[in-house]
Structures are given as C-alpha cells and as structure tokens.
Amino acid sequence: MxxxxxxxxxxxxxxxxxxxxxxxxxxxxxxxxxxxxxxxxxxxxxxxxxxxxxxxxxxxxxxxxxxxxxxxCGIEIVTVFSEKYPKSLIDLPDRPLILYAKGDMSLLDEKCFAIVGTRMPSNYGKIITEKFAKCLAESGLVIVSGLCYGVDSIAHKSTLEVGGKTIAIIGSGFNHIYPATNVSLAREIAEKGLLLSEYPPSFEAKRYTFPRRNRIVAGVSDGVLITEAGMKSGTVHTKEFALLYGKDIFAVPGNITNSKSELTNHLIKTAQAECALSPDDIVEFYDLTKKVQEKKALSLNFDEQMIVKLLENGEQNFDFLAEKTKIPVNILNSCLTTLEIRGLIRKLPAQTYALVSS
Amino acid sequence: MLSKVLSFGLIGIDGYAVQIETDIIGGVPHFDIVGLGDTAVKEAKERVKSAIRNSGFEYPVKHYTVNLAPADIKKEGPLYDLGIAVGILSASEQIKTKKYQNFVFIGELSLDGTIKKVRGVLPILISARSLGFKNVIIPKENEEEARFIDGMNIYALHTLKEVVEFLNDETEHPIEKIQTRTFDEVVRESNNKLDFENVKGQAQAKRALEIAAAGGHNVLMIGPPGSGKSMLAKCFSGILPDLTFEEALEVTKIHSIAGELDLKKGIITERPFRTPHHTATTVSLTGGGNHSKPGEISLAHNGVLYLDEFPEYSRQLIETLRQPLEDGSITVARAMQTITYPANFTLIASMNPCPCGNYGSKDRECKCSPVQIHKYLSKISGPIMDRIDIQVEVDNITYGELNSTQKEECSADIKKRVDKARAVQLERFKNSKTYSNAKMSVPQMKKFCVLSKDCQDLMETAFTNLKLSARAHDRILKVARTIADLEGCEEIQPQHIAEAISYRGLDRKYWSI
Known part of the structure; x- marks a missing residue:
C-alpha cells in the first residue's frame, strides 16, 4: 500500500x-x-x-x-491504482476511486449482469424477477443488484437460492446496511458472493448516495435488466448510466395500466432497451449455454392437473379455484400446499396462487 | 344491644362470608361503619336510615357502630345494605326471633325500603353453598340467576318490610323458597346471530374457522378493509359447540360480577362474543382495578375474544394476552390483593396486511413503503404469533361472487361437524386437564400426533421448500390433528399436514420482501 x-x-x-x-x-x-x-x-x-x-x-x-x-473485519480496500481494481470501471468518466469490498473480488472479472427495478414490485414483478434471476444465474451470469427492497432483494435471494454468484453494491458503508432488514442477506452475500461499496464502513446512507451507487451497478455489468419500474423509480438513474456507458439494456414489458411497468414499457417503445420476454432472450444474446433443466417426472392427480391448468392463464385467487374446480375446500387447500411444496405453484399474498413457469 | 348478621363479599369470582356486627349504645347520636368499606359501603348508613323509617319501623336516635368482619379485607358495593338494616332492626329488638341468624342477607336498599338488585349473586350463592350455608335472602330482581342452585333455601324478596315480616313469621301468605330450574329447561335462543349462510365466497376462511372451532385454535385473519373479516368473526360463535351447564355457570358467574347479566334470563346459554375496541386500556382487558371487576378477556371466558384491527391495539395490551392465552386464566396482582379470573377464550384477531390495507391485493395498489409494512406487521410480536395456530388470508370478493346464487353452507351444518370433532377430543383427553387440541401439552403432542413416514417426509420438504419458521412446526401438528379429527381419522394423514401448512401464510417468505 x-x-x-x-x-x-x-x-x-x-x-x-x-x-x-x-x-x-x-x-x-x-x-x-x-x-x-x-x-x-x-x-x-x-x-x-x-x-x-x-x-x-x-x-x-x-x-x-x-x-x-x-x-x-475482512474488508478489502481497492483503489484505482490497485491491480485488483475492476477493469470494467477503470475507464468510466465518473469512476469510484476507491472501493471497499467484502467477499470474492474475482467475481468482477466474470460476466456480470444487473437486475434492477422498483422497491415495491407487484406480484407479477416478484415472479418474473425471481424467474429471470434464477435462470440467468444458472446460465453462469453473476447477478448484480443494489441490495434494496423489492426487485433488488428478490434478485439476490433468488440467485443465492440456486447457488449462483451475486454482487451487491450498496450506497452506504458496511456498518450501516440499508435497509436494516437486509443485514442478514448482506452477510450471506459477503460469504457467498461480493459486497461492494465506495463508501467507508462508518458512512451512513444519504439521499444522493443511491443514484451514485447505481452508476457502479451499471458500470460493472455488461448488461442491465429492468424487470419492473415506474417512471419515478431510482432505476431511471441506472438506466441513464447504462446508456452513458454503452451497456446493453433489457426490459420486461408489463401491463400498460400498471404504473409500475411504465418505465419498462417506455424503454421498449422508444427502443432504448431490448425487449426481454424470457430469460432465454438474454441467454441467447450473450451466447451462453443454458443449463438444461431435467424435467422432473411429476405425477399429478386429477385435481392437481386441473389446478395447474387453471393457473396457466395467470394468477388466480382461492375462491375462483374453488368455484371452477368444484374441489372441496379442505382437499383444495391440501392440493395447493402439495403443489407449492413441489415447487410447481407459488402462494402470493391475499390468497392468490400463481404457476411457477420453468 | 348487639346483633350479628351474615352477608357475603367477593374476591375475584369467589365469595367469602362477612359478619355484620351491629352495636347500639346510648349516647351522642352517631352512625359509624368500620371494616374497610368503600364509599358505597360508607353511604349505606343514609340508605339504611331512610329505608327503615320509610318501611314503618322505628330508627332509635342512638349511637350505632357497625363492623364488617373480617375487618382487613376491603368491602365494596352496596350489597351489605340489607344485612346492616336487619342488624339494626334486630339489635333494636324490632325483629323478635333469632331466625335471622341462619340466614345470609344480600341486597341494596332503596330509600323507600325496596330491595334492589346487586352484582355477583350467583357466585355468592355458589360459594355459600360450598361453605355450608343453607338459607339466603336475595333481591327479587336477582331471582332468575339463583334458580340454578339446588340444595339451598333461597328466598327472593321485594322489600325490607317483607324481610322483617318473614323473619318474625308474621306474613299473611307463607313465603316460598324459589323454584329451581334445570339447565335443559332453558330455551337456547340464538339472538339474531349471523349465519355463515349469508357470507358469500371466502371458502378458505370459512374452512379455517371451522377448524378453529373444532380444535379451539386461535385465528388471525389478514385481509384488506371490507373483505368481510368482521362478519366472518361474528358468525364464528354460531358454530361453536353448545355451552355445558358447568361452562354456562362459569360464564354466568363472571357476567354476574361484572353486572352484565340479563336478569330476566338469569343464565347465559350462548358462548360470549366480546369485541373490545382498540382504544381499550390494559385494565379493562385484564380486569382488576379499583372496583375489581373481571375484564374483557374474562367476560370472553368459554367464548370468543374478537380483536379487530389487531396491530392498532397498544403493544403492551397485546402482550398481556400472552399469559391468559397459555394458562386460560389471568392473575391480577395489586397492592391490596391478588385476584385470579378465568380467561379461557378463543382469540380471533383480524388485521390489514399493511397500513393502507391493500398490500398483495389484485385490484388495488398498495401505497405503503416496505418499511411501513414491516413495521406494521412487526407490531405483533413473535410470542403472540406463537400462540396463534391459524393464519388465514381473506381477500376482497368480486361483485360476481357477491351476487352469486350459489347456496352457501349454513352454520348449523358446520356445527354438527365441529361437535363431532369435539367429542373425539373430549374422549382423547379424558382424565387430563386438556379439553381441546389447541391446548395440548408437549407430552400429549408426542402421544397423539404421531407422524407416519409419509407425513414426516412431507413436513421436511415443506420446511425446506417453503422456508417455514421453526415455530410453525408445533402449530401445524396441532391443526393437522384437528383436521384429522374433523374427518374422523385416527392417524394424521399427509393431506391433513398439507392443509394445516396452508394456514401458515405469514411464515412464508413473500411476506418478508
């Protein structure tokens, strides 16, 4: 030093x-x-x-x-003069001169891909974020995000769940993880992936640090995927930086009546972003080999097949399923739980069930 | 002259004998009541004076000292009026016989000599009987609640004059002791209770409440405003098993002490349904306080305590529910005394998923920040969640469902299944102090909730795949036991476990993001 x-x-x-x-x-x-x-x-x-x-x-x-x-404390300090300083950042006009890191720095040399979006995703946003994160992580991309609520957290958690590598870039020092509910997630990421910040450990998050953090998110990644975000979301900054740095931008289209999908739909409309309809679009874009999932041979009984069939048209609530299938409530309850345990469907808040598409 | 008359006081829900000693001596006219009486007792002298005069008796101008023994227990309320009056009348030799010595007197006096109703007649009579007292005189208005006590001579009288005539054997017509009734004679009327028939949709919630009723489980309903949580809760008491005589007596006792008893009926035949507002104070819920009355949770004994908008109750108040939920009783310790009231109730709580109420809703957008949602949910502490077996989500129903002509199951049919499941449990837990699956102890769970290999496998995958919290394990077992009982199964089957897991919505990960 x-x-x-x-x-x-x-x-x-x-x-x-x-x-x-x-x-x-x-x-x-x-x-x-x-x-x-x-x-x-x-x-x-x-x-x-x-x-x-x-x-x-x-x-x-x-x-x-x-x-x-x-x-x-296991914090590695990497300055712009260090050999370990990520090559993806070194030429950026507003590069951070110093990075504090906890975890595996070598992840930055791999192909990094950011998944970002709103702090308050809808059920749709949650499901697709999880789906994209899992699939892309399994294809070998390192998933980068900002450790915030909502899409960020889901992206990190889903990646960890499938054993993928993830980088969390935070807008505060390591001693002041924001939000506090994600402290344990941050610890897990530091162990299994990489936790990165340009601020010293004692630095508390401020309003302006989050947009600043987004430039690093965009900077280290080869591409950025926005799964769900409104026009006022902080994701706008990530997108701006990604455009500035010439990164690939992907967006998942959403319901045009939902204000939380305004940004993504707008990006697709104005051709600023590639339209990502499934994780495969991104996998093919980067010429990755998708890990072929072994189709589990599932034996579903009649009732279960009927439920799966009904959920193929989108999420449904309990009463709808009860009425359409005519299955008695107690059996329906146990069927739904069994399907959920097997990982075929997902229970969302307010009695809603959705298919986990593979 | 000195006279000694018997009366009764109350500690908690039990009565104790009070001896009213009256001494009349010559000297400066004076009236003093000693023996730790409250203001109502102190003021008795004015009522008694007027009542004696207005009943046509003589009130000699002398020095009176009335002692309520035992003198170190605080006496509350106007129920000693009648005893004091009888004491004065016998000390001044206007009551000529010694018959009064065999009687217990309870009643408040009006200035014109009428005996007015008092609180707590039933518990006093029950205690008096167990202490070996045979003869009691009570106010006429309290007659109905005394009808269920057999083996005693209870006389319900109107006025002080009647009492004196009765004691002097001067009555025109012989005064009969009151007729007893048996519990079976009482007409159980369901007073405009809501029926599940009128609740459209909400199949999952209804099923959850059925299980709760069958196993005595506590329930938390989570859903947006206007989804019918309150209505479901109100229907709940309609599917609970009927009160047995012992239970009814306990309930009536508590209501009698609280002064909430319908005196025309005399006994409570319906399971109580209490809905204290969320501005309730801790004392109003636990009981105790200055006039040591049972609180809402005791009034809900053997019935339902419904707490609407659960997180709006003060944190301290919610936490006070911990001990009663575990023990089925509440012990209120105050500087003067320690009182235990029974409080064995089923808790039905309802809450919104977030401050605005729309979190997770399909058609309305939630405007709360993640921190707000987290804060709102974390108002319900872990230990309280631990005591709630069933968490069920309730969603808004659509207009189509509201208008559907499909016939819904009525409460009476559900109740039949509940009764059957309860009978199974009573048989299972006979010779123990447990009455329902929800109250099973750990050794009992080990004995009665044996899981087959299939069930264990299911549990294990469920825990890893659904990321259930550890505290969910025992809850799931208990609820699964009840579901098996509802179906009449000896052993818990995998589908019972699966269904039980579906009532642990809040333990899922999607609530935490």
Whole structure:
C-alpha cells in the first residue's frame, strides 16, 4: 500500500467527493500528506470546511489503525491504482476511486449482469424477477443488484437460492446496511458472493448516495435488466448510466395500466432497451449455454392437473379455484400446499396462487 | 344491644362470608361503619336510615357502630345494605326471633325500603353453598340467576318490610323458597346471530374457522378493509359447540360480577362474543382495578375474544394476552390483593396486511413503503404469533361472487361437524386437564400426533421448500390433528399436514420482501 492509496483512503474517510479526489490525482505528484497540505492547488480544490476537516483529522497512526481494523473485519480496500481494481470501471468518466469490498473480488472479472427495478414490485414483478434471476444465474451470469427492497432483494435471494454468484453494491458503508432488514442477506452475500461499496464502513446512507451507487451497478455489468419500474423509480438513474456507458439494456414489458411497468414499457417503445420476454432472450444474446433443466417426472392427480391448468392463464385467487374446480375446500387447500411444496405453484399474498413457469 | 348478621363479599369470582356486627349504645347520636368499606359501603348508613323509617319501623336516635368482619379485607358495593338494616332492626329488638341468624342477607336498599338488585349473586350463592350455608335472602330482581342452585333455601324478596315480616313469621301468605330450574329447561335462543349462510365466497376462511372451532385454535385473519373479516368473526360463535351447564355457570358467574347479566334470563346459554375496541386500556382487558371487576378477556371466558384491527391495539395490551392465552386464566396482582379470573377464550384477531390495507391485493395498489409494512406487521410480536395456530388470508370478493346464487353452507351444518370433532377430543383427553387440541401439552403432542413416514417426509420438504419458521412446526401438528379429527381419522394423514401448512401464510417468505 503506497502513499497514493493511503491518500485516497484518507480522503474517502473524510468524505471528500470523488470529483475533487480526481482533481488531486491530476495535479499531485507527491502524495504524502505534508506535501498535500503544502500544495498550492489544495486550497483551490477543497472548501474551507473540508480543508480544516482534513487537517484536523489527519493522524498517521489513527489512519493506520483504521486501515488495519478494516482488514481485520475482512474488508478489502481497492483503489484505482490497485491491480485488483475492476477493469470494467477503470475507464468510466465518473469512476469510484476507491472501493471497499467484502467477499470474492474475482467475481468482477466474470460476466456480470444487473437486475434492477422498483422497491415495491407487484406480484407479477416478484415472479418474473425471481424467474429471470434464477435462470440467468444458472446460465453462469453473476447477478448484480443494489441490495434494496423489492426487485433488488428478490434478485439476490433468488440467485443465492440456486447457488449462483451475486454482487451487491450498496450506497452506504458496511456498518450501516440499508435497509436494516437486509443485514442478514448482506452477510450471506459477503460469504457467498461480493459486497461492494465506495463508501467507508462508518458512512451512513444519504439521499444522493443511491443514484451514485447505481452508476457502479451499471458500470460493472455488461448488461442491465429492468424487470419492473415506474417512471419515478431510482432505476431511471441506472438506466441513464447504462446508456452513458454503452451497456446493453433489457426490459420486461408489463401491463400498460400498471404504473409500475411504465418505465419498462417506455424503454421498449422508444427502443432504448431490448425487449426481454424470457430469460432465454438474454441467454441467447450473450451466447451462453443454458443449463438444461431435467424435467422432473411429476405425477399429478386429477385435481392437481386441473389446478395447474387453471393457473396457466395467470394468477388466480382461492375462491375462483374453488368455484371452477368444484374441489372441496379442505382437499383444495391440501392440493395447493402439495403443489407449492413441489415447487410447481407459488402462494402470493391475499390468497392468490400463481404457476411457477420453468 | 348487639346483633350479628351474615352477608357475603367477593374476591375475584369467589365469595367469602362477612359478619355484620351491629352495636347500639346510648349516647351522642352517631352512625359509624368500620371494616374497610368503600364509599358505597360508607353511604349505606343514609340508605339504611331512610329505608327503615320509610318501611314503618322505628330508627332509635342512638349511637350505632357497625363492623364488617373480617375487618382487613376491603368491602365494596352496596350489597351489605340489607344485612346492616336487619342488624339494626334486630339489635333494636324490632325483629323478635333469632331466625335471622341462619340466614345470609344480600341486597341494596332503596330509600323507600325496596330491595334492589346487586352484582355477583350467583357466585355468592355458589360459594355459600360450598361453605355450608343453607338459607339466603336475595333481591327479587336477582331471582332468575339463583334458580340454578339446588340444595339451598333461597328466598327472593321485594322489600325490607317483607324481610322483617318473614323473619318474625308474621306474613299473611307463607313465603316460598324459589323454584329451581334445570339447565335443559332453558330455551337456547340464538339472538339474531349471523349465519355463515349469508357470507358469500371466502371458502378458505370459512374452512379455517371451522377448524378453529373444532380444535379451539386461535385465528388471525389478514385481509384488506371490507373483505368481510368482521362478519366472518361474528358468525364464528354460531358454530361453536353448545355451552355445558358447568361452562354456562362459569360464564354466568363472571357476567354476574361484572353486572352484565340479563336478569330476566338469569343464565347465559350462548358462548360470549366480546369485541373490545382498540382504544381499550390494559385494565379493562385484564380486569382488576379499583372496583375489581373481571375484564374483557374474562367476560370472553368459554367464548370468543374478537380483536379487530389487531396491530392498532397498544403493544403492551397485546402482550398481556400472552399469559391468559397459555394458562386460560389471568392473575391480577395489586397492592391490596391478588385476584385470579378465568380467561379461557378463543382469540380471533383480524388485521390489514399493511397500513393502507391493500398490500398483495389484485385490484388495488398498495401505497405503503416496505418499511411501513414491516413495521406494521412487526407490531405483533413473535410470542403472540406463537400462540396463534391459524393464519388465514381473506381477500376482497368480486361483485360476481357477491351476487352469486350459489347456496352457501349454513352454520348449523358446520356445527354438527365441529361437535363431532369435539367429542373425539373430549374422549382423547379424558382424565387430563386438556379439553381441546389447541391446548395440548408437549407430552400429549408426542402421544397423539404421531407422524407416519409419509407425513414426516412431507413436513421436511415443506420446511425446506417453503422456508417455514421453526415455530410453525408445533402449530401445524396441532391443526393437522384437528383436521384429522374433523374427518374422523385416527392417524394424521399427509393431506391433513398439507392443509394445516396452508394456514401458515405469514411464515412464508413473500411476506418478508
């Protein structure tokens, strides 16, 4: 770890914006802090407050201690000068100069693919996100997302479920995972995949950090899939960055009356995104070999076949099934549970059942 | 002169004998009641004075001291009025015989000498009988509730004058003790109760309530506003098995103490259905307080406690339900005394899936943030969820369903199946203190919920594939046992387990995203 690395770590810990750090990199030759303070450009780049803060907080021993501390916690610090710095990010105009990582950094060298969308997906959004994530993960893509509620969480969880690799890029420090309900998911991802952030561990999420985080999501990925998102969703930022960086964008069409599918439908209409009707579209696009699923030989009884048949036209609620199949309620209940246990159908909130299409 | 008259007081739902000692001495005119009486007891002197005068008796101007023994237990309410009046009249020798010494007197006096109804007559009579007292005089208005006590001579009288004449054997017509009735003679009337016949659709919820009734399981209904949760709950008491005489007496006792008894009927024949509002205080639910009355959960004893909009109740209040749900009784400890009230009820709770109520709904959009939904659901703590066996989701029904002409099953038919399943359970748990599957202890579960190999395999795959939480395991077993009982099966079959699992909606992962 040379002086430049130390300089960047210190600057990031003092929460000096990325852009200003880039300016330093342009003009500085000697990165020892004494030289930095003495340099004439320093006072031009930093504001008074920032300058005072940097000067006040600089203590080589404290800096060493906190670097060591992070290492002890299993956090790897990768700066733009490091060999490990992801190649996909290095040429980006607004690249993060420093990355904090927990987990397997080598995942970034593999083919990464982002799945993003709304924080509050509809049942449809949940189902297709899970379907795409599982299928793409099984085809060998590393699934990237933002560890937020909704589509992000489903993408991560589904990937982990099928034993795939996933990268979560968060908009806060590792000690302040947002949302807090995902702390255990973050831990699991750190163990089995990669947890990435451009902010030091003690940094708390702020309003602006989420759009910033999205540029890394778009940056590390070869392509971005938007499963369900409205016009006001933060996903808009991810899309913008993906366009800017020249990444492939895919969108899943949705119901035109549903405001949560507005963005995806709009992207398809304006030809900004490829229309993804099934995971195969993406698998073929990248020339991946799809893992052939062995069709499980399922023996369904008459009642179960009837239920599956009715659900082929979309999700249905319990009363509808009871009325159409004429199966007594107790038998219907147990049939539905059996089908669910076998992984053929899925129970959604409010007594609704849907087919898990393969 | 000194006289000693017997009366009764109440601690919790049990009565204890109170001796009213009246001493009249000459001196400065004065009236004092000692023996830890509350304001109602202290004010008795004014009522008694007027009642004696207005009944045509003499109230000598002297120094009166009335002691309610035992003097260290707090006495509440106006039920000692009659005893005090009789005490004064015998101490002033207007009651000539000693017959009064064999009687227990209960009643409030009106200024004109009429004896008015009091709370808690039935529990007092039951305790008096078990303590060996034979003769009791009660207010005429409380006559009906005393009819179910046999082996005692109970006289229901109108006025103080009547009482004195009766004690002096001066009555024109002989006064008869009240006629007893048996429970079977009572006409069980279902007072405009809702019938499941009138609830369209909601097949799953109805089935869940049937199972709940059969096994005594607690139920949580989750659904958007206007989906009929309250209506379903109100129908529920109609499919519960009829009260037995012992149960009816217990229920009547509690209602009598709370002053909520219909005095014309005298006994409660219907399972109670209590719906305290969510602004209820903890004391109103648990009982106790200044006038130590049973709370809502005790009034729901042997019946249903329906808590609508469950998460709106204060956290503390929901948590107080933990002990009663486990023990079937509540012990209220206060500085003065510790009281135990029975509280063996079936809990039916209903809630929306999120603050706006539309989470997961097909046709209405939910406007809540994930944090709001999470916060809303987490108001119901794990330990409470642990005590609720059945979670069932209720969805809005469509207009088509509402107007469908399809005939729905009526409550009476469902009740027949419930009765049968209950009979199986009573046979199973005889010689133990358990009455229903829901209250099975762990050893009992080991004995009665044996799973075959098929069932165990199903359980295992269900747990891994559906990601059920560990606490769901025992609940599923108990509910499966009830489902098997409803079908008349000795052993639990895989389809029973499968059905039981379908009532654990909240344990599924889609609620957590």
């Amino acid at each position: 040379d002086l430049r690395d130390r300089f960047l770590i210190f600057m990031s810990m003092c929460e000096i914006p990325n852009k200003k750090q880039e300016k330093f990199l342009e003009c500085l030759e000697n990165f020892s802090m004494d030289a930095v303070f003495a340099h004439p450009m320093t006072k031009k780049i930093l504001s008074v407050d920032e300058f005072l803060k940097v000067e006040r907080e600089y203590d080589p021993q404290v800096l060493d201690a906190s670097i060591q501390n992070m290492k002890n």
